[in-house]
Amino acid sequence: MFLTRVIKNTNYLWRSIATSAVTKCQSNSNQLVIVDINDKTGYATLSLNRPPANSFNLEQLVAFSKALDDIEKSKVKGMILTSNVPKIFSVGFDVREFNSSDENRLREFWTVVQDCWLKLYGSYYPTAAAITGHNPAGGCFFSMSCEYRVMVSKSKIGLSGARLGIAIPLPIILSMRSILSPHATELAITTGKLFTTEEALKIGLIDEIAEDKEDALRKCERFLDRFKKIPPNARALTKQAIRKKELDEIANNRKRDVDEFIAAVTSHEAKESFEIFLDPSKYKEN
Amino acid sequence: MFLTRVIKNTNYLWRSIATSAVTKCQSNSNQLVIVDINDKTGYATLSLNRPPANSFNLEQLVAFSKALDDIEKSKVKGMILTSNVPKIFSVGFDVREFNSSDENRLREFWTVVQDCWLKLYGSYYPTAAAITGHNPAGGCFFSMSCEYRVMVSKSKIGLSGARLGIAIPLPIILSMRSILSPHATELAITTGKLFTTEEALKIGLIDEIAEDKEDALRKCERFLDRFKKIPPNARALTKQAIRKKELDEIANNRKRDVDEFIAAVTSHEAKESFEIFLDPSKYKEN
Amino acid sequence: MFLTRVIKNTNYLWRSIATSAVTKCQSNSNQLVIVDINDKTGYATLSLNRPPANSFNLEQLVAFSKALDDIEKSKVKGMILTSNVPKIFSVGFDVREFNSSDENRLREFWTVVQDCWLKLYGSYYPTAAAITGHNPAGGCFFSMSCEYRVMVSKSKIGLSGARLGIAIPLPIILSMRSILSPHATELAITTGKLFTTEEALKIGLIDEIAEDKEDALRKCERFLDRFKKIPPNARALTKQAIRKKELDEIANNRKRDVDEFIAAVTSHEAKESFEIFLDPSKYKEN
Numbered sequence: 001m002f003l004t005r006v007i008k009n010t011n012y013l014w015r016s017i018a019t020s021a022v023t024k025c026q027s028n029s030n031q032l033v034i035v036d037i038n039d040k041t042g043y044a045t046l047s048l049n050r051p052p053a054n055s056f057n058l059e060q061l062v063a064f065s066k067a068l069d070d071i072e073k074s075k076v077k078g079m080i081l082t083s084n085v086p087k088i089f090s091v092g093f094d095v096r097e098f099n100s101s102d103e104n105r106l107r108e109f110w111t112v113v114q115d116c117w118l119k120l121y122g123s124y125y126p127t128a129a130a131i132t133g134h135n136p137a138g139g140c141f142f143s144m145s146c147e148y149r150v151m152v153s154k155s156k157i158g159l160s161g162a163r164l165g166i167a168i169p170l171p172i173i174l175s176m177r178s179i180l181s182p183h184a185t186e187l188a189i190t191t192g193k194l195f196t197t198e199e200a201l202k203i204g205l206i207d208e209i210a211e212d213k214e215d216a217l218r219k220c221e222r223f224l225d226r227f228k229k230i231p232p233n234a235r236a237l238t239k240q241a242i243r244k245k246e247l248d249e250i251a252n253n254r255k256r257d258v259d260e261f262i263a264a265v266t267s268h269e270a271k272e273s274f275e276i277f278l279d280p281s282k283y284k285e286n
Numbered sequence: 287m288f289l290t291r292v293i294k295n296t297n298y299l300w301r302s303i304a305t306s307a308v309t310k311c312q313s314n315s316n317q318l319v320i321v322d323i324n325d326k327t328g329y330a331t332l333s334l335n336r337p338p339a340n341s342f343n344l345e346q347l348v349a350f351s352k353a354l355d356d357i358e359k360s361k362v363k364g365m366i367l368t369s370n371v372p373k374i375f376s377v378g379f380d381v382r383e384f385n386s387s388d389e390n391r392l393r394e395f396w397t398v399v400q401d402c403w404l405k406l407y408g409s410y411y412p413t414a415a416a417i418t419g420h421n422p423a424g425g426c427f428f429s430m431s432c433e434y435r436v437m438v439s440k441s442k443i444g445l446s447g448a449r450l451g452i453a454i455p456l457p458i459i460l461s462m463r464s465i466l467s468p469h470a471t472e473l474a475i476t477t478g479k480l481f482t483t484e485e486a487l488k489i490g491l492i493d494e495i496a497e498d499k500e501d502a503l504r505k506c507e508r509f510l511d512r513f514k515k516i517p518p519n520a521r522a523l524t525k526q527a528i529r530k531k532e533l534d535e536i537a538n539n540r541k542r543d544v545d546e547f548i549a550a551v552t553s554h555e556a557k558e559s560f561e562i563f564l565d566p567s568k569y570k571e572n
Numbered sequence: 573m574f575l576t577r578v579i580k581n582t583n584y585l586w587r588s589i590a591t592s593a594v595t596k597c598q599s600n601s602n603q604l605v606i607v608d609i610n611d612k613t614g615y616a617t618l619s620l621n622r623p624p625a626n627s628f629n630l631e632q633l634v635a636f637s638k639a640l641d642d643i644e645k646s647k648v649k650g651m652i653l654t655s656n657v658p659k660i661f662s663v664g665f666d667v668r669e670f671n672s673s674d675e676n677r678l679r680e681f682w683t684v685v686q687d688c689w690l691k692l693y694g695s696y697y698p699t700a701a702a703i704t705g706h707n708p709a710g711g712c713f714f715s716m717s718c719e720y721r722v723m724v725s726k727s728k729i730g731l732s733g734a735r736l737g738i739a740i741p742l743p744i745i746l747s748m749r750s751i752l753s754p755h756a757t758e759l760a761i762t763t764g765k766l767f768t769t770e771e772a773l774k775i776g777l778i779d780e781i782a783e784d785k786e787d788a789l790r791k792c793e794r795f796l797d798r799f800k801k802i803p804p805n806a807r808a809l810t811k812q813a814i815r816k817k818e819l820d821e822i823a824n825n826r827k828r829d830v831d832e833f834i835a836a837v838t839s840h841e842a843k844e845s846f847e848i849f850l851d852p853s854k855y856k857e858n
Contacts (some may be wrong), residue, residue: 126476147472162802167809177814178468182750183776186719186814190698190807191798204469226477230448231555235476237453242463242472269803412762433758464754490755512763516734517841521762523739528749528758 032060033067034084042077043224044125045217047084048139054083054090056138057097058105061112068119077232078224079123080217081146082130083139089129089155092137098166098265099274110169110261113138114254117171121145122247124236126227128220131206132213136160136194144175147239149206150219156194157205163192164277165269169261174246180204318346319353320370328363329510330411331503333370334425340369340376342424343383344391347398354405363518364510365409366503367432368416369425375415375441378423384452384551385560396455396547399424400540403457407431408533410522412513414506417492418499422446422480430461433525435492436505442480443491449478450563451555455547460532465490604632605639606656614649615796616697617789619656620711626655626662628710629669630677633684640691649804650796651695652789653718654702655711661701661727664709670738670837671846682741682833685710686826689743693717694819696808698799700792703778704785708732708766716747719811721778722791728766729777735764736849737841741833742825746818752776 034047046067048054056064071079083089097109120127120142129143131151140157143149151157159176161168168189176185184203187193200206207223210216227235240247250257264270320333332353334340342350357365369375383395406413406428415429417437426443429435437443445462447454454475462471470489473479486492493509496502513521526533536543550556606619618639620626628636643651655661669681692699692714701715703723712729715721723729731748733740740761748757756775759765772778779795782788799807812819822829836842 147476162806162810165803165806167806168813170813173810173814178472181467181753181776182814186750186811189814190719190802190811192802204467230476230478231451231559233553233555234448234451234453234550237550238448238459239472239476241454241456242459242468242475264806264809267805269805273803433762464758467753490753516762516764517737517845519839519841520737520739520836521734523836524734524745525758525762527740527742528745528754528761 032063035067035071037071037074037076041221041224043221044071044074044076044079046071046079046081048082048090049084051085053088054085054139055092055094056090056113057094058109058112061109061116065112065115065119068116068123072119072124076125078126078128078227080128080130080220080224081120081143082213082217082220083132085133087133087155089131089133089135089143090137090139091134092139092141092160095164095274095277098270099278103262106262106265107258110258111254114171114250114257116142117145117175118247118251121171121175122240122243124232126224126235126239128223130210130213130216130220131155131157132216141172141175144179144205148208148220148223150208150210150216150223151197151200151206152210152212152216153197155197157197157200158192158194159189160192160194162190165267165273167260167264167267169264170257171246171250174249178243178246318349321353321357323357323360323362327507327510329507330357330360330362330365332357332365332367334368334376335370337371339374340371340425341378341380342376342399343380344395344398347395347402351398351401351405354402354409358405358410362411364412364414364513366414366416366506366510367406367429368499368503368506369418371419373419373441375417375419375421375429376423376425377420378425378427378446381450381560381563384556385564389548392548392551393544396544397540400457400536400543402428403431403461404533404537407457407461408526408529410518412510412521412525414509416496416499416502416506417441417443418502427458427461430465430491434494434506434509436494436496436502436509437483437486437492438496438498438502439483441483443483443486444478444480445475446478446480448476451553451559453546453550453553455550456543457532457536460535464529464532604635607639607643609643609646609648613793613796615793616643616646616648616651618643618651618653620654620662621656623657625660626657626711627664627666628662628685629666630681630684633681633688637684637687637691640688640695644691644696648697650698650700650799652700652702652792652796653692653715654785654789654792655704657705659705659727661703661705661707661715662709662711663706664711664713664732667736667846667849670842671850675834678834678837679830682830683826686743686822686829688714689717689747690819690823693743693747694812694815696804698796698807698811700795702782702785702788702792703727703729704788713744713747716751716777720780720792720795722780722782722788722795723769723772723778724782724784724788725769727769729769729772730764730766731761732764732766734762737839737845739832739836739839741836742829743818743822746821750815750818 032050034049036045050060100106127146128148129146131143131149133152133155135143135155135157137160140159159168159172173189176189180188180203195203195205197209201209208219210219318336320335322331336346386392413432414434415432417429417435419438419441421429421441421443423446426445445454445458459475462475466474466489481489481491483495487495494505496505604622606621608617622632672678699718700720701718703715703721705724705727707715707727707729709732712731731740731744748761752760752775767775767777769781773781780791782791
């Protein structure tokens with residue numbers, strides 16, 4: 001059987017994800033994301049806060065989407081996306097959500113992902129991701145939607161969804177394409193490659209390396225400082241013009257994108273993979 | 287006040303632009319651009335000639351557009367775009383034109399910019415820019431529309447318009463995107479970054495460094511020589527096929543692009559910036 | 573005369589092509605391409621086999637197209653495109669086909685090229701090209717349509733069609749654009765540049781260098797091995813989503829693309845070039 005090999009060969013990082021994904025979420029749903037605004041700099045910090053691994057469930061995404069609205073309304077001068085979970089930025093979308101048999105919830109799930117992406121990728125204010133640890137899949141996607149990425153050393157980043165048998169949805173492809181070349185994007189996505197911090201810098205997937213979270217936050221602030229002298233409206237209109245094609249592609253085809261997501265996570269390959277992922281006892285040697 | 291800080295922090299280069307922009311133009315309007323055709327090589331040299339800083343006003347752009355027509359009709363084997371002003375390629379579009387209260391003139395201004403770009407970006411003959419000195423904003427735009435760029439050392443190049451509160455029009459974005467990656471384009475344009483000659487070479491914004499104007503012209507000629515053995519019609523059709531998407535995007539949406547330009551230069555941010563730019567005495571410390 | 577210079581200056585590689593193109597094809601048409609499937613790995617090897625130079629005529633393209641169908645049906649786990657001709661991957665499309673006065677055959681020729689490209693560029697299974705020798709023009713085009721390229725040293729690769737006065741058709745432009753930047757693509761195509769193996773690696777046109785054919789095949793296999801743990805359906809859908817824009821652009825405009833091809837190979841420049849290419853005795857010194 002093909003998928004048993006997939007799971008068997010899954011590396012340590014993914015083991016820890018599998019484990020964490022089935023650990024009961026202990027945080028209060030009101031605190032799934034935490035927003036702080038620094039009155040001195042005018043910069044907001046949005047911290048993903050769903051221990052133990054920041055796997056995005058629907059509730060966290062709803063909180064994320066609302067936080068992005070609040071930040072836009074607060075007329076901040078910039079935003080740093082980061083994680084409140086030690087050594088992990090995010091392990092990506094919660095596989096239990098993907099494995100849901102409730103199609104309405106699945107549809108809502110991806111619709112909220114689209115909301116988050118449209119708000120983040122097209123945000124008025126400048127954005128930077130302080131990637132404080134491992135960042136495969138969905139978290140990589142959101143950090144790629146920011147304008148700048150600083151990542152701590154000794155971590156891994158990439159789009160590993162293909163390893164789980166999920167055809168990668170278009171907003172994710174478009175986000176990586178805005179950073180890497182078409183060829184590099186294809187190699188990275190189809191192989192589900194996870195890059196070390198150093199590899200990610202070399203290929204351009206991140207912009208800077210940081211020693212630790214504090215250093216990452218400082219370097220993100222320094223990036224946002226580049227816009228201190230730039231009139232904000234003109235900046236925002238220019239950013240949105242540069243990103244218009246991708247934003248339109250999704251905004252004008254949301255239903256098609258949701259349909260493709262449903263097909264991707266309900267495919268035979270994905271279903272089989274999720275079951276083993278969520279209950280490794282189902283894994284049988286060939 | 288935000289914009290006072292912008293202007294206060296503007297670097298020396300921009301001071302010199304501000305000064306030059308309000309200096310009376312001394313050249314004869316018949317000579318705002320000078321075209322020479324070398325009968326031996328078949329290469330035309332188009333020299334921008336509006337001292338002291340080659341800031342493009344409507345009259346110079348009209349002359350530029352007409353010169354591009356003349357060059358196309360002359361069946362030249364290539365064209366070098368350069369400057370007749372010492373140490374400056376161009377400081378960009380004349381801010382007094384942007385600050386005009388005459389909407390008809392503003393519309394005509396940008397329509398002629400579109401004409402120039404469509405002719406230059408889609409030209410039949412091969413094109414190279416000999417960038418003989420500083421080249422922020424509009425001059426950078428036109429040199430990016432050529433097929434090759436050679437720049438003298440100790441100069442700066444970039445799209446600095448965002449610093450002046452101007453949302454960058456689409457033809458300018460598309461031209462930079464045809465040279466740099468989407469991410470590099472966004473970083474360069476939204477921060478209004480001016481690159482040194484060495485930085486520009488490293489990022490790919492220019493193709494070669496020259497010692498001085500003479501060396502730049504020689505290296506541009508050597509680039510044009512690459513096409514000596516290439517049948518010109520096939521070459522032109524191939525170039526135009528490669529550039530078709532960008533050319534169509536503007537040619538098919540000229541009114542929308544003009545409307546966006548009008549909005550960009552009549553915004554509150556831009557107006558405030560222009561007034562201080564053109565009369566620094568209006569600048570007040572916070 | 574312009575074209576006499578073109579031909580006179582044509583380098584040794586092209587001489588050998590001219591010679592080979594008029595050499596009678598000695599292989600059996602049933603063996604114009606050879607497909608082997610390795611039962612152990614599940615990888616197919618598709619060897620171009622039209623000695624002495626693998627110049628694609630209509631019959632070889634029809635065989636190539638059919639082989640791609642057979643491979644897809646065989647549910648292989650990957651495919652390596654290579655050559656059975658020593659030291660030459662392919663010299664490109666057979667110039668005698670381009671020079672045909674039979675428009676129906678010309679139309680069929682390019683339609684089959686489109687078929688091959690749509691099948692190869694959008695293939696379900698992963699693809700790699702083992703480039704075993706010189707690879708200008710059409711062979712470069714097909715190898716660029718694979719997902720990975722390994723090339724033996726001391727060879728040349730590029731799109732040299734512009735040298736022959738042929739406006740480069742869109743599928744070829746799109747294939748190079750999926751690997752190189754727009755600027756690098758334009759420089760490479762409009763100058764008809766042939767890159768050495770080392771230059772090709774540096775610019776990203778190939779992914780790895782091999783010592784010889786055996787090494788190239790081994791490295792291609794190692795690339796295909798990267799997908800051993802990736803569920804194949806999700807992988808294929810992701811690849812096809814990444815390549816959708818280019819596939820649609822051609823699939824939805826096949827007639828226009830054929831018309832442009834006919835115009836390209838029946839132009840005055842092309843006709844004149846073909847005649848000298850196929851019969852160097854017609855070449856006269858100026």
